[in-house]
Amino acid sequence: MKNKILSILVYFLVSLSLHALERADLIEKVIPAVVSISSEQIIKSENNDRTIKIFPRDDFFDDFRRFFDQFDKFFMDDKTPRHAIFLGSGFIVDQGGIIVTNYHVIQNAKEITVTMNDTTDFKAEVLGYDAHADLAVLKINADKPLPYVDFGDSDKVRVGDSVIAVGNPFGLGGSVSAGIISAKFRNANIPGNANVNEFIQTDAAINMGNSGGPLFNLNGQVVGINTAIYSPNAKGNIGIGFAIPSNSAIPVVDVLKRGEELKHGFLGVTIQPLTREMAETLGIKNIKGVIVSDIVKDSPADKAGIKLYDILLEFNGKEVSRTTQLVQMVLMTEPKSKVKIKLLRKGKEINVEAIIKERVDHRDYGNDYKKEDKSNTGYITGFTVSDLSRENITKKGVVVVDVDYNSHAASHVRKGDIIMQVNGADTTSTKDFNKQIDIAIKKNDTSILLLIYRNGHQSLTVVKLRGK
Template identity: 35%
Template sequence: MKKFIGLLFVSILGGFITLGIYRAFFEKEQVVVEQRTTTPNFVTASYDASPLAAAETTDFTGAAEKTIHAVVHVTNRMTSKAPTSFQDLFFGGGRERTQVGTGSGVIISPDGYIVTNNHVIDGATELSVTLNNNKTYDAELIGSDPSTDIALIKVDTDEDLPYLAFGDSDNARVGEWVLAVGNPFNLTSTVTAGIISAKSRDLSGSNSQSFIQTDAAVNPGNSGGALVNSRGDLIGINTAITSRTGTYIGYAFAVPSNIAKKVVEDLLEYGNVQKGLLGVSIIQKNSPYAVENGINEIEGLYVGGVEEDSGAEKAGIGEGDIIKSVDEIKINKFADLTGYLNSKRPGNTVQLTIERDGKTKTVPVTLSKINSYTLNELGIQVKNISDKDRKQYRTDHGVKITRTAPYLNNANLEGRILVEINGKKIRNGEDAEKIVSEINPNERNVIVILNEKGEAERYLF
C-alpha cells in the first residue's frame, strides 16, 4: 500500500513538471484585446467653477441701496360705522370702526408720484405714506385700474424724493437675478433675492393677466413694492403670491413694468386706462377642437376669428392664420400676446408676424379702441355698430348684441341691434352702459331690438 501511494505521488509530481516545461518553452503567449468605444454614451457634467463663482460674486448692494429709499410703506385706513343695536341696523348710527391695511409703494418721480397695487388702496378713506427715513405724509389717490391691480397715488413735499425709473420688462429673462423690496409684516425696507422663474403667467384662467413669476421671497405687505434686476432697474410691481398658508412658499408674481408704466401714463393723461384692441379670437390649445384639428402641435396662436372693423381685419389677418410674434417678441401662448398688448393703447401700430399656408410674413396692425360693453343687468354684451350694420339694419343708432347669458340662449338675440331701453334712444356703448345703470331691476323694463330684417321687436325684462 505504501509503495502504491509513493508511485501515485511521483506520477502527479512528474505531470506538473512536464506541464510547466511545455508552457514555458513551447506554448505561445496569447494577447487578449478588450474593445472599447472612444465615444462615451453619456455627457459628463462640467465641474468648471466659473458659473458658480459668478453667482456667488454677484453684488446686489448697489441695486439694494438704490431701491430701498424709493420704496415706501403705504397705510390704508377704512372708516365705517358698526351697528351697536337692533335699531342701528335699520336707521343707521353706531360707533365708527377703523380698519387699517398696509402695503408697499414705489416712488416713480421726484415730485411724489407713487405706484402701488389697487388692492392696497381699495376702499381707503385715508391714505398715508412713510418713507425709508421714517417721514410720514398724507397721500392722494390719483387713479387706479382693478384689471391690472395698479394704482397711482401722490404725496406733496418741499424736497425732491428718491425715485426709480421704469425699466423695460420685455428685456427681462428667465433665470435672471432679481430683488424684491417692500415692507412685509410691517417690517420696513426688506430686500429678498431670487430669479425670474417664468414670464407671462396668468393666474385667472382667462388669459387676461401676464405676470412675471419669481422665487424671491414675497409676503403680505410686499404688495405694491419693487421688483428690480441686479442693476436696480424697476422691472415689476410685486402683486401676488400663491400659497396654501398665506405666506411665501416659492411662488411670487409681479406686474411687468411696461404694463404698470402704461397704466400710470393713461391715468395721468386720460383719467382711465386706454386699451388697444387687436381684434382676433384665438383657438385655445387643449380644447376639443384644437385636439381634433392638430392645433396643439403648432408653434404660435391659431386665429379662430377676426372682429369686424378691427385693426386685424383692416390689415388682412384672417381665420387660420398663425401668430408667431409681435414686434419681434415670440408668441407661444395667449398671455404672451395680451401681456404685450396691455402695454399699448389705441392708435399704436404693432408688427404682427403670421404664418399662412406655410409661408411667413409680417404685417403692420393698428390697434383700435375696445368697444365691447357688458350690460350685466340685461345679461348681454354689446359693441358699437359698424357702417355695414347701419346699412343692413337701416339705422343710424344702436349697439350690436355680441353675446348673451345662458338663460337668454333661446331668445336668439346675438347679432341683433339694441336701439332703445325704456324709451331712451341708444347711440353707442357708453349710452347703453349709462342707461342700464339707471334701470330698476324690480320694475318692468322694455327694450327695443331690430331683427335681421330691420324690424323692431319689443322685449320685457
C-alpha cells in the same frame, strides 16, 4: 493638495463675502425710495371708536391670493360703519414725489398716508389708477428732492437671475428678501388683472403687505411690481410670487402720472394656443401662432375679415407666440390705431388691417336649453349630444348631455357644453353632428376638432375617436 483645497475654500468665502457686501450696498442705495402705504376706508363694524389694521381679501382663481388678507372677519361682517387701515407698499420714481403701487392697495381709499424709510409721513393724492392693470400712481409733496429708483428692462431678465424684493409685509416696513426669477410670462388668471397676464414669477419671500412694492435686479432697477402670491389654503408665502413686469407697467405709469385715463384696445377675438393635435387635424405642419376660436360681431377683427380657425402669426410686425402676449399687445394699443395682422388660413398667409376700438367691459350670460333628440354617436366620440330648444338661444349648436369619463373626451368636454362646429362644419342639430362624425369615420380620421361654447366663451378642442 491641502494647500490647494484651502486656497479654493478661502477664494469661495471671500467671493461670497464680497457678493453679500455688494448686495448690502445695493439695498442701502435703493431702500430709501421704497415706501409703506396705508389707506383708510370706512367699513362695517360693531364699534366706531376703534381703528384696526386689516388686509383686504380678494381671492384669486385656483387659490391665488392678494397679499392683503383681512385679520379679523368678525369685524368685517358687522353692519356698523368703522374705520379700517389697509397696508401695502410702493416706490418713488421721481424726485418730485411720484409713487407707483398696486391699485388694490388704495382702492376706495378715503385717505392715503405714505411713510418713508426714515419714518417721515406724507399725505398722498391719487394722480391716476387703472383697475385692469392693477396699477396706481400717487403724489406726495416734500420740501426737498426725494430719493427715487428707475425702471429696468423686464424683457432682459432671465430665469435664474437674482432679484430682491423690498416692501412692507405685515406692516414691517423696509423688509428685504432675495430670490431668483422662477419663470416668465406666467398667466396667473387673477380677477381684476385682465390687462396683466404675463407675470414674472419669483421665489423671493413676499407676503401680505408687499403688494405694490418693487422687485429689483442686481443693478438696483425695478423689473417688477410685486402683486400676488400663490397660497394654497391661505397658508402664506410658499415661494411662488408674481410681479407685474416693468415693461408692462411703464406705459401705464406714463399715462397715469399725467393725470390721464388709460384707454385699452379691443380687437374682438377669442384666441387659444395652437396645439399639436389641432395642427394635425387642420393639416398645419408648423406649430406657431395662436388660433381664433371666436369673433365678436362687428368688432375690428370681424370688419378686418378675420375668421374662425385663422392662425394669427403677427400683430403690427411683432411675432405672436403666446395667447397672453397677443392679449397684452392688443390691450396696450391705442384705440383708433390701425394695425397690421398676419394670419394663416388654409395653408396660405394673409395680411389684413384692423382699426382697434376702445375696450368696454361686458358680461356674457349663459343660455337656457332643453334636451331633445339625443345623438347616437356617443360611443365613438365619448359623449352624447342633444338638440337645443329654440327659446332663449343666442348660440346655435347641440348640447352635451352626457360624458363617458373613461373616454378621451372627458378631459376636453363637459356636460352642458354647446358644440357649435365639428371640423369646421356647423352643427345646428344632432343630425348635423352625426353627419360630421360619419364623415370623419369614412375619412379614417383619428380625431375631431370641436368648436365649443362654455360659460360665455368659445374655444377649440380636439377629441380622439374611439377605435381609431
